[in-house]
Amino acid sequence: MNPSSPSSALTPPGAGRFATRSGATHLLGLEGLPREQILAILDDAERDLARLQKDRSPTDELRLVTVVIAMFEDSTRTRVSFQIAAKRLGATVSTFSSHGLSLSKGETLRDTLRIFEANGADVVVVRHASPGAAAYLAEQIDSAVVNAGDGMHEHPTQGLLDLMTLRQAWGGSFAGRRIAIVGDIAHSRVARSAIFGLATVGVAVTLAGPATLMPAEVERLGGTVAATVDEAMEGADAVMALRIQRERMEGGLLPSFAEYARVWGIDAARVRRMKPDAVVLHPGPVNRGVELAPDVADGERSVILDQVANGVAVRCAVLRRSAGALAREAA
Ligand code: ASP
Numbered sequence: 001m002n003p004s005s006p007s008s009a010l011t012p013p014g015a016g017r018f019a020t021r022s023g024a025t026h027l028l029g030l031e032g033l034p035r036e037q038i039l040a041i042l043d044d045a046e047r048d049l050a051r052l053q054k055d056r057s058p059t060d061e062l063r064l065v066t067v068v069i070a071m072f073e074d075s076t077r078t079r080v081s082f083q084i085a086a087k088r089l090g091a092t093v094s095t096f097s098s099h100g101l102s103l104s105k106g107e108t109l110r111d112t113l114r115i116f117e118a119n120g121a122d123v124v125v126v127r128h129a130s131p132g133a134a135a136y137l138a139e140q141i142d143s144a145v146v147n148a149g150d151g152m153h154e155h156p157t158q159g160l161l162d163l164m165t166l167r168q169a170w171g172g173s174f175a176g177r178r179i180a181i182v183g184d185i186a187h188s189r190v191a192r193s194a195i196f197g198l199a200t201v202g203v204a205v206t207l208a209g210p211a212t213l214m215p216a217e218v219e220r221l222g223g224t225v226a227a228t229v230d231e232a233m234e235g236a237d238a239v240m241a242l243r244i245q246r247e248r249m250e251g252g253l254l255p256s257f258a259e260y261a262r263v264w265g266i267d268a269a270r271v272r273r274m275k276p277d278a279v280v281l282h283p284g285p286v287n288r289g290v291e292l293a294p295d296v297a298d299g300e301r302s303v304i305l306d307q308v309a310n311g312v313a314v315r316c317a318v319l320r321r322s323a324g325a326l327a328r329e330a331a
């Protein structure tokens with residue numbers, strides 16, 4: 001597979017995706033990740049959150065572990081929260097973005113990644129514009145790989161923090177709940193990870209968005225497709241709005257942002273269609289006034305900042321899981 005090709009095949013589910021190397025565990029996606037593993041990560045993250053709310057001083061759990069955070073695509077939340085999580089657990093952390101690397105001098109991605117390995121990285125957190133890039137990396141190097149978003153494929157730690165936020169909002173249980181996921185589903189790795197994770201824990205999903213932004217594989221992904229945002233949100237327990245991914249569009253898929261906001265944007269009237277205690281999620285960054293009206297983004301039903309705070313806790317739990325035996329040795 002060539003991860004520099006945008007048409008790279010998506011990683012198929014199957015044996016080896018969660019394989020351990022040297023006692024370490026990859027996290028390449030939520031597709032196929034067993035329910036008990038998802039729940040164990042969420043429970044672990046809740047413990048991290050409780051501890052961090054009381055005491056932010058670092059532990060030494062990951063003192064034997066080197067974490068490299070390699071961002072080949074822009075990021076604010078994911079980059080910062082992985083850095084903070086690794087430091088809270090006492091790891092050695094190094095963060096790179098594609099700007100400033102010797103890739104610009106013609107070095108290949110594979111050779112770049114092997115530099116990280118040669119520097120002793122036990123866990124490599126990677127974001128890349130190509131679907132399948134994290135799986136490619138996992139095949140190339142002997143470190144645990146955590147996918148921080150690979151093109152339109154998956155963003156598993158985002159999916160986990162979304163599940164954590166929903167379980168908190170729903171009083172600790174997923175039973176009998178339904179969420180509407182609205183917007184640019186075709187280009188959204190957030191939607192894919194959420195759909196896989198939600199199905200695994202038994203949450204019903206209704207998808208809504210412009211036909212041009214619905215993936216061809218929508219039936220394989222799962223969930224019910226609604227014709228309108230109002231239909232999707234009627235009686236729902238939560239809504240997740242997705243950013244319009246302009247950077248992944250060839251053009252011509254949307255008439256205009258103003259038209260999108262009118263037909264698919266979530267405003268206060270649409271929020272009132274949901275259950276009285278339903279919550280509003282968005283992975284960020286938000287195009288204010290497009291996917292979400294500003295008063296909804298900042299309103300009392302919004303749990304967007306809880307998602308960000310839960311991101312640190314989820315990433316603590318994932319780094320601990322990925323470090324495997326090295327974390328246990330330090331204990
Ligand atoms: N930040 C998320 C991602 O990187 C969502 C987005 O950018 O719309 O996938």
Ligand code: CP
Binds near residue numbers: 076078285
């Ligand atoms: N939600 C998310 O992944 O945000 P960033 O792109 O800012 O990391």
